[in-house]
Ligand SMILES: Cc1cc2nc3c(=O)[nH]c(=O)nc-3n(C[C@H](O)[C@H](O)[C@H](O)COP(=O)(O)OP(=O)(O)OC[C@H]3O[C@@H](n4cnc5c(N)ncnc54)[C@H](O)[C@@H]3O)c2cc1C
Ligand code: FES
């Protein structure tokens with residue numbers, strides 16, 4: 042399978058990438074690790090006229106402790122996040138989940154920025170950033186702006202990043218508390234049929250997010266409010282799918298996904314309350 | 319567009335279309351047909367090569383993305399024409415292949431795995447090869463071969 046023809050430019054800096062996006066407008070797409078975009082282009086489900094390659098922007102590959110937050114450059118590859126000492130120490134859930142994405146070859150190429158900007162409800166890292174209450178930093182013609190993760194995912198494969206903007210950094214709070222990641226899939230390298238992330242946040246609340254349970258990565262709102270109201274893990278998990286409309290596909294029906302969400306959220310919450318992570 | 323890269327220690331430079339995939343560059347432009355295409359959808363790992371030392375699926379990398387990089391394919395792994403790389407040797411000794419179609423990708427993925435985990439457990443080998451599919455061996459002998467290449471204990475009956 043061969044992608045349709047396109048022009049290709051390699052950006053040497055963020056400013057260069059933004060200038061190219063501005064110049065080519067809707068015809069242009071950023072290329073980071075290419076592990077979501079190239080498969081779509083090979084299937085001709087995506088046919089951008091111009092690829093702006095930001096994959097080499099080493100200045101956007103970092104994991105840094107900044108006060109009680111961790112800042113991650115958008116071009117940080119999954120493997121680099123998985124083995125980052127800073128991430129393992131300050132946000133172990135993020136390092137752990139980065140190590141569960143796809144397979145080693147995918148992790149050697151894919152980037153956290155690409156994973157978040159793609160906005161795929163089946164992806165793991167967006168759910169973690171949601172559960173951590175993270176912030177996404179984008180750069181564009183009007184300068185940098187910060188978007189809370191709860192406002193970032195706007196629709197299926199759609200985010201709050203405008204066509205002339207670029208995601209440059211992901212910021213999450215350090216978490217000393219418990220966490221859990223539950224991923225259910227049938228083959229080792231696959232995306233989750235359903236996944237659940239639970240994090241005991243510094244403010245005492247437990248935040249829960251879900252993978253592949255709707256059009257976007259999302260927080261399990263009903264579960265979170267049940268927990269805030271004093272529900273047990275089992276009670277809070279029983280409402281995990283409330284108000285959600287997960288997709289039906291070849292892997293699982295909508296009903297099965299709803300069932301999985303309840304089971305996985307219960308496991309995640311029990312895991313967190315046992316102090317695991 | 320002009321791309322230059324070092325493949326198996328030799329410098330190459332060519333004019334290519336931006337949409338040319340690395341696997342096609344290796345196979346069709348350079349004639350290095352040891353790297354196989356199995357699924358063409360980033361699933362099977364048959365096309366695995368080392369890009370700047372780490373395993374990647376070359377059906378999902380553009381040749382232009384590898385501009386300036388160093389690529390190692392199965393043809394470039396052995397230290398000399400009459401020698402085998404330790405991972406190749408171990409695959410041979412432990413019957414880590416049957417039809418051999420997955421083997422170049424398996425060997426490259428295993429080489430990258432051993433660079434990251436020089437003394438892997440059996441579980442680490444199994445998980446480290448999750449991006450490579452084999453329709454013949456049932457994986458047991460591949461796992462044995464990789465453990466042997468790492469100089470570790472080779473289980474008689476690996477537990478799945
Ligand atoms: C076989 C396989 C298995 C996988 N399994 C999983 C899995 O289990 N879990 C999981 O979460 N993911 C999985 N993935 C997806 C993988 O994690 C991708 O790497 C990731 O989703 C996209 O990152 P990328 O850097 O490759 O982005 P690209 O493919 O380069 O880009 C994706 C999209 O984001 C845009 N983009 C990229 N970077 C930026 C930026 N900085 N600012 C704005 N827009 C940007 C691009 O224009 C494009 O539209 C899998 C992929 C494959 C091929
Ligand atoms: S051919 Fe590349 S992964 Fe199957």
Ligand code: FES
Nearest residue numbers: 416418452453454
């Ligand atoms: S030996 Fe035949 S596919 Fe692996």
